[in-house]
Amino acid sequence: MKTQHELGTRERIVRTTAQLMQRQGYEATGLKQISQEARATLGSVYHFFPGGKRELAVEAVRHGAAEFAEFLRVAFEQEDDPAAAMIACTRTLAKDLRESGWLDGCPVTTTALESTGRAPEIQQAAEEAYESWRALVREKLARAGFAEDVARELAHTVINLLEGAELSAQVSQSETPLEIAGRHLAVLIDSHRGGATRPASG
Amino acid sequence: MKTQHELGTRERIVRTTAQLMQRQGYEATGLKQISQEARATLGSVYHFFPGGKRELAVEAVRHGAAEFAEFLRVAFEQEDDPAAAMIACTRTLAKDLRESGWLDGCPVTTTALESTGRAPEIQQAAEEAYESWRALVREKLARAGFAEDVARELAHTVINLLEGAELSAQVSQSETPLEIAGRHLAVLIDSHRGGATRPASG
DNA sequence: CTCTGGATAGAGCGATCGTTCTAATGCAGG
DNA sequence: CCTGCATTAGAACGATCGCTCTATCCAGAG
Numbered sequence: 001m002k003t004q005h006e007l008g009t010r011e012r013i014v015r016t017t018a019q020l021m022q023r024q025g026y027e028a029t030g031l032k033q034i035s036q037e038a039r040a041t042l043g044s045v046y047h048f049f050p051g052g053k054r055e056l057a058v059e060a061v062r063h064g065a066a067e068f069a070e071f072l073r074v075a076f077e078q079e080d081d082p083a084a085a086m087i088a089c090t091r092t093l094a095k096d097l098r099e100s101g102w103l104d105g106c107p108v109t110t111t112a113l114e115s116t117g118r119a120p121e122i123q124q125a126a127e128e129a130y131e132s133w134r135a136l137v138r139e140k141l142a143r144a145g146f147a148e149d150v151a152r153e154l155a156h157t158v159i160n161l162l163e164g165a166e167l168s169a170q171v172s173q174s175e176t177p178l179e180i181a182g183r184h185l186a187v188l189i190d191s192h193r194g195g196a197t198r199p200a201s202g
Numbered sequence: 203m204k205t206q207h208e209l210g211t212r213e214r215i216v217r218t219t220a221q222l223m224q225r226q227g228y229e230a231t232g233l234k235q236i237s238q239e240a241r242a243t244l245g246s247v248y249h250f251f252p253g254g255k256r257e258l259a260v261e262a263v264r265h266g267a268a269e270f271a272e273f274l275r276v277a278f279e280q281e282d283d284p285a286a287a288m289i290a291c292t293r294t295l296a297k298d299l300r301e302s303g304w305l306d307g308c309p310v311t312t313t314a315l316e317s318t319g320r321a322p323e324i325q326q327a328a329e330e331a332y333e334s335w336r337a338l339v340r341e342k343l344a345r346a347g348f349a350e351d352v353a354r355e356l357a358h359t360v361i362n363l364l365e366g367a368e369l370s371a372q373v374s375q376s377e378t379p380l381e382i383a384g385r386h387l388a389v390l391i392d393s394h395r396g397g398a399t400r401p402a403s404g
Numbered sequence: 405c406t407c408t409g410g411a412t413a414g415a416g417c418g419a420t421c422g423t424t425c426t427a428a429t430g431c432a433g434g
Numbered sequence: 435c436c437t438g439c440a441t442t443a444g445a446a447c448g449a450t451c452g453c454t455c456t457a458t459c460c461a462g463a464g
Contacts, residue, residue: 025316027229103319113312114227157386164366184359
């Protein structure tokens with residue numbers, strides 16, 4: 001049985017890796033730094049992750065993917081209308097980003113970009129992350145009465161614009177790009193209501 | 203006067219750095235690799251760029267910014283209507299990305315993300331890159347009769363969605379995200395025509 | 405107690421990093 | 435020819451990289 005009064009060593013390593021790679025990227029994050037900040041030793045790191053840094057990065061991406069998926073779930077629960085949900089979503093995203101000192105952007109993107117064409121396992125983990133987020137948007141739209149193909153395409157653009165706007169907000173240290181993105185996503189969603197069954201008044 | 207029959211050493215170094223950082227990112231690109239592929243020596247690199255890797259990255263980002271700006275200019279020239287231009291733009295972007303073996307994504311983003319909060323000079327160069335691209339979109343929209351504030355906001359979303367869709371296309375090795383982005387940008391732009399002077403038939 | 409195996413601990417490996425340094429080279433102006 | 439300067443050349447530095455290795459610790463089974 002694992003110790004329960006505090007996080008297990010393995011979980012501590014994954015969380016630390018995820019946070020460090022979110023802020024610094026894959027290449028700039030060293031195993032020494034990870035083991036130190038996770039209060040573990042290099043021996044423990046290689047015990048739990050024999051695949052080394054690559055395997056660690058895959059786990060970190062999956063952790064970040066689950067984290068952001070939970071964020072989307074919560075945001076989508078609080079607003080019934082998808083368009084309104086987008087605005088709320090970008091607002092919270094902007095607030096969290098600002099409160100982190102503009103350091104915590106997308107937990108996946110930096111590592112993903114550094115890995116394209118060079119570390120297929122990490123790239124695939126990132127792909128699965130994006131797809132899981134798109135699935136959540138798709139379901140949200142489907143529940144609001146959007147046709148399946150319309151929802152699928154909108155889900156792509158919702159996630160992609162969230163990505164781009166968060167990146168832009170982080171680089172410019174401004175909430176503006178996310179705020180604009182929220183409103184434009186609402187407009188885009190509303191302009192596709194035509195082919196869908198009309199949602200109820202809520 | 204510089205030698206003209208072939209590129210000068212400085213220019214060769216900048217172009218090589220830009221290409222390598224576009225594909226591998228900032229941290230994974232070593233000065234040894236740069237000097238080798240640019241057919242220069244370490245001495246030359248530090249002669250032209252006393253600031254070392256940081257200064258080199260700033261120049262590389264500026265080079266990439268100018269490159270993509272030129273791409274946008276050409277794309278916008280070929281289509282009079284902004285909405286149609288977006289579709290043409292994403293199509294060409296997708297083709298180029300695919301033909302590079304999904305290796306050449308945005309020439310700025312990877313380096314920018316690796317630098318946030320740790321290398322302000324690079325981050326600022328990236329900011330200026332994005333702003334210059336937004337300016338081109340803004341002008342394109344203004345020329346089509348869009349109001350200034352509407353054009354400014356649309357420019358944000360156009361660039362941000364292009365960024366996000368290109369990232370997504372690269373990670374998933376598929377042209378689909380860009381193709382969808384083009385159509386959705388066209389819809390978004392058209393849905394904002396209301397407050398603008400009606401463009402001519404072309 | 406002994407035995408066992410997961411977990412921890414950290415010294416140390418070769419390689420590579422960004423950077424600095426000195427010396428040589430090419431070439432224009434006198 | 436010589437001088438002067440921009441450029442080229444690459445050896446070498448200390449630091450850090452990912453990773454391997456051996457030794458130790460410790461809880462539970464017998």
